[in-house]
Amino acid sequence: MSRPNIIFIIADDHRYNAINALGNAEVRTPNLDQLVRRGTTLTHAYIMGSTSPAVCMPSRAMLLTGRSLFHSAETRNETPYALPEHARLLPEVLREHGFMTYGIGKWHNPKSAYARSFEGGANIFFGGMSDHHQVPVQDYDPSGLYLQERQYIGDKFSTELFGDAAIDFLQSYDGDRPFFLYVAFTAPHDPRTPPPEFLYDPAQLSIPENFLPEHPFDNGELQIRDELLAPTPRTPSTIQQHIADYYGMISHLDDKVGQIMRALNSRDDADNTIVVYTADHGLALGQHGLLGKQNLYDHSLRIPLILCGPGIPSNVRRDGLCYLYDLLPTLCELTDTPIPSSNEGLSLLPLITGLKSTHRDSIFAAYQSGLTVPAEGQYQRMVRSGPYKLIEYFINGARQTQLFDLHTDPLERTNLAAAPQHAPLVKQLRRKMAAWQSQVDDPLHLGWD
Numbered sequence: 001m002s003r004p005n006i007i008f009i010i011a012d013d014h015r016y017n018a019i020n021a022l023g024n025a026e027v028r029t030p031n032l033d034q035l036v037r038r039g040t041t042l043t044h045a046y047i048m049g050s051t052s053p054a055v056c057m058p059s060r061a062m063l064l065t066g067r068s069l070f071h072s073a074e075t076r077n078e079t080p081y082a083l084p085e086h087a088r089l090l091p092e093v094l095r096e097h098g099f100m101t102y103g104i105g106k107w108h109n110p111k112s113a114y115a116r117s118f119e120g121g122a123n124i125f126f127g128g129m130s131d132h133h134q135v136p137v138q139d140y141d142p143s144g145l146y147l148q149e150r151q152y153i154g155d156k157f158s159t160e161l162f163g164d165a166a167i168d169f170l171q172s173y174d175g176d177r178p179f180f181l182y183v184a185f186t187a188p189h190d191p192r193t194p195p196p197e198f199l200y201d202p203a204q205l206s207i208p209e210n211f212l213p214e215h216p217f218d219n220g221e222l223q224i225r226d227e228l229l230a231p232t233p234r235t236p237s238t239i240q241q242h243i244a245d246y247y248g249m250i251s252h253l254d255d256k257v258g259q260i261m262r263a264l265n266s267r268d269d270a271d272n273t274i275v276v277y278t279a280d281h282g283l284a285l286g287q288h289g290l291l292g293k294q295n296l297y298d299h300s301l302r303i304p305l306i307l308c309g310p311g312i313p314s315n316v317r318r319d320g321l322c323y324l325y326d327l328l329p330t331l332c333e334l335t336d337t338p339i340p341s342s343n344e345g346l347s348l349l350p351l352i353t354g355l356k357s358t359h360r361d362s363i364f365a366a367y368q369s370g371l372t373v374p375a376e377g378q379y380q381r382m383v384r385s386g387p388y389k390l391i392e393y394f395i396n397g398a399r400q401t402q403l404f405d406l407h408t409d410p411l412e413r414t415n416l417a418a419a420p421q422h423a424p425l426v427k428q429l430r431r432k433m434a435a436w437q438s439q440v441d442d443p444l445h446l447g448w449d
Contacts, residue, residue, distance in 0.1 A: 003098070003335050004310050005273040006180045007166075007264065010063075011253060012056060012106060012129075012189040013293065014279035016045070016302035018250055026205055027247045031258030032306070035277055039308025040316045040352045046301045047281050047324050048440075049365035049382070053224050054128050055293045055300075057081050057108045059280040059324065064089045064109065064117070066328030066343035068440040069366055081371070083113045088340035090328045091117035094180045097337045102169055103140075105162035105184035115144025118182070122165040123154055129189050132158040157195065158186045159249075163256035170263040178335070183260070187253040190229060194248030198255070202240035205247070210411040211239060212289035219295060220378025220395045221369075226292025239286030246285060274309035274334060278324060288412070296365050296382040296391050297412055309334075312352060320351045320359035321384065361385065364436035366444070373443040381444065383433040390417075390429040394444075401426065 017024050021033035022041065047059045048069040058081060061072040065087040073081040083089065095101040095117065103118040106125045114124070121140040130136060135154040138146050154161040166183045173179055213233030215222060222232075230238050257277070264270050282300045284290035293300040303324060308314070311334060329347040332339045339347075350356040367380040379394040387407035393400040403417035403426055416422050437444065 002272065003178045005178045005269060006094070006099075006276065006331060006335065007170075007183065007260070007273060008181065008276045008331075009183045009257060009260070009278070010060075010185070011250075011277075011279040011304075012184075012186050013246075013281065013283045014188060014250065014253075014304055015282035015285075015299055016043070016304050018247070019304055022304070026200075028251045029254040031254045031261060032277065032304075034261075035257070035275065035306050035308055037315045039275070039306055039314060040312050040318060042305040042307075042322055042348065042351070043317050043319045044321050045278070045303050045305035045324060046321070046363050046365065047303060049296060049301065049367045049380075050281075050294070051366070051368055051371050052081065053221065053226075053294050053369055054108065056106075056128060056280040060109055062323070062325040063280075063327060064091075064113065066090065066325050066340070066345040068325070068344050070371070070441045070443065071344060072325070073371065075371060082110050084342075087342040089113060089117050090331065091180055091182060093328075093332065093340050094335070094337060095119060098177055099335075099337075100173070100175050100177045100179045101182070102173075102179060103182045103184075104165045104169070105158075105182075106186050107184065111146045112144065114146070115141075122168070123161050125158075125162075125184075125186065129186065130158070131191060132186065132193055135161055135186070137161070157252075159252050159256050162186075163260060166260050167263040170260070170267060185253055185256075188246050188249030190226075192242075192245035192249050194245065194252050198248045198252040200244040200247045200251075202237070202244040205240050205243050207236045207239060208285070208287045208411075210287045210413050211236065212287075215289040217393075217400055218395050218398075219380065219393055219400075221292070221294040221367075224292060224294050226294060227290065229291050232289070234286055234289060234291075242285050242291065246283070272310055274307065274312070274331070276327065276331070277304060277306040278327070279303045280324075294367060296367055296380050298389075298406070298410070301365055301382070307348075307352065313354065316352075316354075318351050318354075318357075318359075320357065321361075321363045322346075322348055322351065322359045323363070326359075362432055362436070364433065364440065366442060368444070371443075379444050381433060381437070381442075383429055383436060385429060385432055388425060388429060390426065390433065392430075392433070403429070 021036040076082040091101045103121040326345040362385040365382040391402040401417040
């Protein structure tokens with residue numbers, strides 16, 4: 001059999017458990033449910049946090065480079081979060097090794113990186129967010145310049161705009177090379193304005209069990225744009241409306257995913273195509289008194305990650321800890337493509353196939369507003385090992401510590417850090433956090449006594 005194609009679908013703000021088949025009975029996602037049944041779901045996929053309030057930018061940089069947070073971007077030529085020139089990008093590597101690479105939708109990274117990655121594309125959105133009815137897009141530019149004057153407003157709702165371009169590609173591509181089709185939606189990111197047929201009744205939706213009117217302490221980002229989308233203290237009815245709009249955007253996206261899959265299934269090479277569905281990060285929407293993703297709770301760090309296609313078991317779930325940026329070596333291995341030396345990810349294939357039951361023995365994440373660390377600021381750090389998760393906050397000189405047992409408290413409601421019997425565990429996790437910081441060149445060094 002020839003090398004498989006890849007359809008890579010990435011959503012914006014889609015939380016790990018906002019899929020019906022993964023335990024959320026209130027959200028309607030029949031097409032994503034079918035992907036879950038067709039493939040393997042990695043239920044504990046994380047991002048490594050962010051060095052920007054626009055979490056999608058470093059998250060996508062990690063995905064594209066296969067590199068950890070502080071190695072995936074740099075400031076160069078006055079371009080913040082430029083991708084390292086020596087790092088090989090996932091679509092760039094596939095392009096260099098025989099794939100026709102085609103990019104659609106959101107690209108919240110430098111235009112030069114897009115030019116390196118794709119030899120075709122449509123409805124390209126260079127930005128972080130926009131009105132879903134007024135998306136500024138560009139056509140594919142072989143020169144790679146993507147000049148501002150060539151930008152225009154798309155003629156459809158964002159999900160239709162990007163999804164229909166993917167369907168057009170699948171219905172028209174007849175080349176003799178395998179393809180890598182990258183489809184980056186802006187849903188369910190705000191402004192959340194789903195079409196009427198996908199609306200939910202807010203009164204019928206549950207309030208999150210870890211809902212709080214406000215966060216119990218200053219985490220350094222309580223005045224960020226995302227957190228100002230609703231007044232504080234939060235009210236149950238306000239959160240229900242936000243969740244209703246969020247689910248409506250997800251159901252609309254799910255419907256378009258179904259159309260993409262039907263277009264794929266009409267092709268002769270459908271059985272030789274890998275499909276990936278994932279997202280760049282999650283979202284709080286009332287949990288812990290928060291609305292956004294500028295935090296290190298699981299609702300913001302964990303993402304859906306579903307793979308199906310040749311060599312991937314059907315209707316299987318794996319709970320090993322992993323990162324989104326582990327996808328680069330995984331897709332290279334699945335397509336017999338050499339893994340670039342710049343990669344830091346670990347192939348998920350042994351976990352996916354069941355050869356191993358674990359993947360990483362711990363997970364680290366960081367949040368701060370910038371690539372470098374000034375004397376004082378807003379810094380969050382997290383490490384998870386086994387069932388235990390430690391979060392440390394350094395906010396303008398003040399320190400807060402949280403410890404959660406995620407096996408008994410998956411919604412992170414009970415802070416165990418102050419209990420004397422957990423002091424040895426806190427010390428152990430701080431050592432593990434310090435080891436991670438050294439490994440990924442974290443610029444924050446404040447001591448972990």
